[in-house]
Amino acid sequence: MQNTNSGQVRAGLSFLVTVVALGAIVGLAGCDGGGSAGSGDTIKIGEFASLTGATASFGTASHNGAIMVIDAANAAGGVLGKKIKLITEDDQSKAGEAATAVRKLISRDRVVALLGEIASSRSLEAAPIAQQSKIPMVSPGSTNPNVTKVGDYIFRVCFIDPFQGTVMAKFTLNSLKKTRVAVLTDVRQDYSVGLSQYYKDYLTKNGGxxxxEQSYSSGDQDFKAQLTSVKAADPEVVFVPGYYNEVGLIVRQARELGMNVPILGGDGWDSPTLTQIGGPALENTFFSNHFSVEDQNPVIQNFVRDYRERFKKxxxxxxxLGFDAAKVLLDAMTRAGSTEPAKVRDALAATVDFQGVTGKISIDPERNATKPAVVLAIKDGGFHFAETIAP
Incomplete structure (x- = not known):
């Protein structure tokens, strides 16, 4: 019996060793072949975006811009002689999902770089994972300054809230000639909290x-209590740096209460859904943004034409911003002559005067984009150019 058991043990060990060895071979084959993001004939780039949920308009738009760039690059032969595969994960506009998506893109899909997100809170979830893994991440539109402070692999192609807040404070004081302001902040969004603070800082230091000050939380539907308090203070302007879903309701309810003063905001307003919700109540409102379709710059008009042709809007x-983020990333890979993440990171950091749709983009030492902003006025249901404010 003992000898028989010993033979069974030896046979079992032999089988186990064989299985482990085969597993190692398969694993190595996966690392060398299709599993490596920059090997073979394909470059894998990951994207995480809010394609569904509360801010789906943001994610869908930035994704549309990105795929325009990827498709055009592939049609022209790809980058470094390889085709690009964009692997997109929907974070559903939910807290926690961005981190899950980025872990999957890095560990399972093994992408060499990341695009995303628009919302600052979700970029702040994902950035530490990208930084720890040393995978370059380019945010199209997260304006909270803390995003790129996470580390030297985190970049953005948009301006940041200290500048955006200053832009709208200058517009309040210099263009509207108003000084008495009420502020309504979404306390659940890092974007809104930060932008409110930068706006207030510049305004109060310059005569405003x-x-x-009132607050609300994303997902709220009734803002009458806060707006009644605001109305009692008799402001000349109301600043609401929130996202379009709540802003549309806030403006409507403010007008219902008889508040006809200018209402201002930031780039979080930028969605066609805003006008669907707010309707005519949005007359006499203004917000900062990254570009205007009315700008006659040929780079912008070519983009507008191609976007309209493909997406019918x-x-x-x-x-x-999604378009520019993808363009800047592919340009960095081309200049690096490599898809090795460290080399791509270095090339991104060296970006100077890249001509994007949202302006000339130069990446500063903090990995932020230095560029102008535009102020748009909402009139007759459309977003119309009001003025440009330089850094």
Missing amino acids: TIIS DPDGMAA
Whole structure:
């Protein structure tokens, strides 16, 4: 019995060794062949975006812009002689999903770079994972300054909230000639909290006064209590740096209460859904943005034409940013002559005067984009150019 058992043990061990060895061979084959993001004939780039959920307009638009770039590059032969595969994960506009998506893109799909997100809170979830893995991440539109502070592999092609807040404060003081302001902030969004603070800082240091501050949370539907308090303070302007879903309701309810003063915001307003929700109540409102379809620059008009032809609608600022983020990333790979993440990172950091749809993009030492902003006025249901404000 003992000898028989010993033979069975030896046979079992032999079988186990064989299985482990085969597994190692398969694993190595996977690492060398289709599993390596920059090997073979394909370059894998990951994208995480809110394609569904509360801010789906943002993710859908930025994704549209990105796929325009990828498809055009592939039609022209790809990058470094290889075709590009864009692997997109929907974070559903939910907290926690961006981190899950990025872990999957890096560990399972083994992408060499990442595009995303628009919302700052979701970029802040994902950025530490990209940084730890040393995978370059380019955010199209996360404007909270903390995003790129995560580390030297995190970049963006948009301006940041200290600049955007200053832009709208300057517009309040210099263009509207108003000084008494009420501020309504979404306390659940890093974007809104930060932008409110930068707006208030510049305004109060340059002759303005904040006479009322109110807060709300993403997903709220009724803002009458906050707006009643704001109305009692009798402001000349109301600043609402939130996202389009709530902003449309806030403006409608403000007008219902008889508040006809200018209402201002940031690029989080930029969605066709805003006008669907707010309707005529949005007259006499203004927001900062990254570009205007009315700009006659040939680079912009070519983009607008191609976007309209493909998607049968006008592009918004998030589409333009998604386009620019993908273009800047592919340009960095081309200049690096490699898809090795460290080399791509270095090339991204060296980006100077790249001509994008949203302006000339130069990446500063903090990996932020230095570029102008535009202010758009909402009139007759459309977004119309008001003015440009330089850095």
